[in-house]
Amino acid sequence: MAKKEEKVLGMDREKFRMFMGKYGIGVILLIMMVFISIMEPAFRSGSNMVNVATQVSINAMIAYGMCLAITTEGIDLSVGAQLALVSCILGQLISNKGWGIIPAIVVAILVSTAWGTINGFLISKFNMFPFVVTLSTQLIIRGLAQVVSGGQAIPITDATFKQIYSAKLGPIPFPILVLILATILMYLVLHWTKFGRYVFAVGDNMQAAIASGVSIIKTKTATYAISGFLAGVAGVIFTAKTASAQSNIGVGYETDAVAACVLGGTSFAGGVTTVPGVLMGIFIIGFIYNGMNLIGIDSYYQSMTKGAVIIGAVLLDMVMNKKNS
Amino acid sequence: MAEEMKKKEEYVLECHGISKAFGGTQALKDVELLVRAGEVHALLGENGAGKSTLMKCIIGLHQQDEGTIQFEGKPYAVKGPVEALNAGISMIHQELNPEPHLSIAETIFLKREDTRGILLNKKAQNERAEEILRKFDFPHSAKTLMKELTLAQMQMVEIIKAVSCNARLIIMDEPTSSLDSEETEHLFRTIRDLKAKGVAIIYISHRMEEIFQICDHVSVFRDGTYVGERSMEGVTRDELISMMVGRKVENVFPKTDCEIGDVVFKVEGLTGKGFENISFEVRKGEILGISGLVGSGRSETMRGIFGMDPITGGKLYLEGKEIKIKKPSQAIKQGICMVNEDRKNFGLALHRSIRENMALPTLPLKQKAPLLNKKQEEKDCLDMGKLLTLKAASIEHEAFSLSGGNQQKVVLAKWLLANPKVLILDEPTRGVDVGAKSEIHSLMCQFAAKGMAVIMISSELPEVMGMSDRILIYHEGKINGEVKREEILSGDEDQESILRRAFGGK
Numbered sequence A: 001m002a003k004k005e006e007k008v009l010g011m012d013r014e015k016f017r018m019f020m021g022k023y024g025i026g027v028i029l030l031i032m033m034v035f036i037s038i039m040e041p042a043f044r045s046g047s048n049m050v051n052v053a054t055q056v057s058i059n060a061m062i063a064y065g066m067c068l069a070i071t072t073e074g075i076d077l078s079v080g081a082q083l084a085l086v087s088c089i090l091g092q093l094i095s096n097k098g099w100g101i102i103p104a105i106v107v108a109i110l111v112s113t114a115w116g117t118i119n120g121f122l123i124s125k126f127n128m129f130p131f132v133v134t135l136s137t138q139l140i141i142r143g144l145a146q147v148v149s150g151g152q153a154i155p156i157t158d159a160t161f162k163q164i165y166s167a168k169l170g171p172i173p174f175p176i177l178v179l180i181l182a183t184i185l186m187y188l189v190l191h192w193t194k195f196g197r198y199v200f201a202v203g204d205n206m207q208a209a210i211a212s213g214v215s216i217i218k219t220k221t222a223t224y225a226i227s228g229f230l231a232g233v234a235g236v237i238f239t240a241k242t243a244s245a246q247s248n249i250g251v252g253y254e255t256d257a258v259a260a261c262v263l264g265g266t267s268f269a270g271g272v273t274t275v276p277g278v279l280m281g282i283f284i285i286g287f288i289y290n291g292m293n294l295i296g297i298d299s300y301y302q303s304m305t306k307g308a309v310i311i312g313a314v315l316l317d318m319v320m321n322k323k324n325s
Numbered sequence B: 001m002a003e004e005m006k007k008k009e010e011y012v013l014e015c016h017g018i019s020k021a022f023g024g025t026q027a028l029k030d031v032e033l034l035v036r037a038g039e040v041h042a043l044l045g046e047n048g049a050g051k052s053t054l055m056k057c058i059i060g061l062h063q064q065d066e067g068t069i070q071f072e073g074k075p076y077a078v079k080g081p082v083e084a085l086n087a088g089i090s091m092i093h094q095e096l097n098p099e100p101h102l103s104i105a106e107t108i109f110l111k112r113e114d115t116r117g118i119l120l121n122k123k124a125q126n127e128r129a130e131e132i133l134r135k136f137d138f139p140h141s142a143k144t145l146m147k148e149l150t151l152a153q154m155q156m157v158e159i160i161k162a163v164s165c166n167a168r169l170i171i172m173d174e175p176t177s178s179l180d181s182e183e184t185e186h187l188f189r190t191i192r193d194l195k196a197k198g199v200a201i202i203y204i205s206h207r208m209e210e211i212f213q214i215c216d217h218v219s220v221f222r223d224g225t226y227v228g229e230r231s232m233e234g235v236t237r238d239e240l241i242s243m244m245v246g247r248k249v250e251n252v253f254p255k256t257d258c259e260i261g262d263v264v265f266k267v268e269g270l271t272g273k274g275f276e277n278i279s280f281e282v283r284k285g286e287i288l289g290i291s292g293l294v295g296s297g298r299s300e301t302m303r304g305i306f307g308m309d310p311i312t313g314g315k316l317y318l319e320g321k322e323i324k325i326k327k328p329s330q331a332i333k334q335g336i337c338m339v340n341e342d343r344k345n346f347g348l349a350l351h352r353s354i355r356e357n358m359a360l361p362t363l364p365l366k367q368k369a370p371l372l373n374k375k376q377e378e379k380d381c382l383d384m385g386k387l388l389t390l391k392a393a394s395i396e397h398e399a400f401s402l403s404g405g406n407q408q409k410v411v412l413a414k415w416l417l418a419n420p421k422v423l424i425l426d427e428p429t430r431g432v433d434v435g436a437k438s439e440i441h442s443l444m445c446q447f448a449a450k451g452m453a454v455i456m457i458s459s460e461l462p463e464v465m466g467m468s469d470r471i472l473i474y475h476e477g478k479i480n481g482e483v484k485r486e487e488i489l490s491g492d493e494d495q496e497s498i499l500r501r502a503f504g505g506k
Helices: A013-039 A046-071 A079-096 A101-125 A130-149 A159-166 A174-192 A194-204 A206-211 A216-242 A253-263 A275-295 A299-320 B002-008 B051-058 B081-087 B104-108 B122-135 B151-164 B181-196 B208-214 B237-245 B298-305 B328-334 B343-347 B354-366 B374-387 B404-416 B434-449 B461-467 B485-489 B495-502
Strands: B011-022 B025-036 B040-044 B066-071 B089-092 B169-173 B200-204 B217-222 B225-231 B263-272 B275-283 B287-291 B311-318 B321-323 B336-339 B422-426 B453-457 B470-475 B478-484
Touching (some): A013 A275, A013 A299, A046 A194, A046 A253, A046 A275, A079 A130, A079 A216, A101 A130, A159 A174, A206 A216, A253 A275, A253 A299, A275 A299, B011 B200, B025 B040, B025 B217, B040 B051, B104 B122, B122 B151, B151 B169, B151 B181, B181 B200, B208 B237, B275 B311, B275 B453, B275 B478, B287 B298, B287 B461, B298 B422, B298 B453, B328 B336, B328 B354, B336 B404, B374 B404, B434 B461, B461 B495, B470 B495, B478 B485
Parallel strands (some): B025 B225, B040 B200, B040 B217, B089 B169, B169 B200, B287 B470, B422 B453
Antiparallel strands (some): B011 B025, B011 B066, B263 B275, B263 B311, B311 B321, B470 B478
């Protein structure tokens, strides 16, 4: 019956398990980068790295909001539609109504935050399933976007507005600065504030959180409001990138966000996530797109690869962190 | 005569030299267990002594590293509970996890349904189930859904299922931990019936009285090793406790008399779901015991006071002033805290760290700045850990890595950090090992000595009687009598008289 301790990569099986549990996602990211570098040396160049970081900034905003929602045992499926609504509001206000850029952005983000608040309130006050609530509001928000834009693309020609995507501070484009700022803020919010503690407590054990005096309504409403706010920011960056307001953008964006969260160790059972993990998840998704483009693989295969990588990563995580043994 | 002797020593289950390690920790070291046919065999040991690990080896949830198991004289090795059940061994877990939407019949015949072709034959299955239920005098029909049963009844269904699978050995893990006295009595009758039919039972419990009442032999474990086996006849409680802990436990209840001051908290005519017109008061430095059967409204009253459930009438007074509590956060702010009886569901966020759990209820009180003051928090948690003699490698470890007793200490810590005026403890020592239990008892005395008013609900009569200055006895949602410590010490009141009141007598 006696089992010999197996050795994996020269480590005790147990040690290896703990190492991978903590740093597994980083290891996967590194292996990926090395692999793509070998296949296509251009991948390693500084300009390509800046390029990837700029591209992922949009998904990063959405993923940070998503990781909050998932950590409270929920999900926010409305983010893709929020992107579209924000885009259409910006187009309508800037191009058709002649508003200034700042007020237009403020209004657009306020609207997306309000929708996030509505999601959170419905979920917490009436104890509705987050999946159902955000699936439904997503339809309403997408419809609103079509109403606002009149069903047509509105070009935004304002050069300053386009700068939001293209302006640089030294070698660093503005979206990367937003990404860095959002990462720091999210880290502080989750790990250094009362609200972060409440998010974890509510997600891990809602009953115990209530019994400890935590307000579920406040916590969850704020969670979805933040998700809505971040989706708004993502919408502004996206619209600046395309210089056009369209009601059909952002379709399927929630998938990439969920994928980044899951890769980053966010548990669908709630109560477990880390900001550095999610950030690495975001980059893994980014590298899949970028690497395969560079190598010259068809986009069909990108989608398939993404699916396979997610299942593989989660499977690895399950095997590494077998809880019941 | 010789033949009878031989029969008596016939073992249904023989475990020899079982060892099991998880990573670096040796959970079992060369352990023995011999169970005779038709006996009730107790397993005794502090939490973490290795009882559960051994049971999991027997039902195939773990595979032992070394050692052999023989069942009914034949070598026995199974890969899981289903195989174990087919071989004749069933385990009734402490925390039952029934499928709430299945009927009793469907539960009993799960995975071995009556079929007609590819379709279920519900009628035949229900009839068969009814027949079995009748044998056990079960008060519900086979079509009743599991969610409509009480915990005790769910447990009985599990036992009935085991018997109907022709189990010759049933393992019961803390079967009485959520049962009241009457239900326990009923369980014991069932156990005796099973015994008479030749079914052997392994009985795991922390409740010494029960072991003396129902068991024939006891095997004692300590720190993953096998200490020894004793016959229940001729062994004393003190002897068993010292085998378990390896040291003499002097007094089981360390109740100290401390000065009792003014009334801190008063309840007048409190009414809600499961209790009505409850009035009592509790003073500074007093430990108020609440006794009564499970479901008599004890926990419901306290949950109402703490704002977990709505109350429909009555008034609460704290230090003479009327207060209103609609949710737990209001209670905490006023200085009323409650340790819930259900640690897993209401006590801890198991995947979060000890630190986060401890600090949670007092975040609004102690953390006023936008960012957390983690230094102060760490100091508070470490001090509290020291006070409660919490055994943990670090406060950053997740709560689920702790033993039951240490988890309970974390729950206590989170409320003590709020420095409460009134501390409500609902079954504070449930599922906690002997050592931690007596530590929690001394802590309660320390809190009282500091001027806290302690309200303790307990289903264990010796605990209530040993720890309380005053005992309120609940019967069907009302208070049916009050007993003072002096009356217990003088012998005017005893277990019987309290139990009589709990059953509605005078």
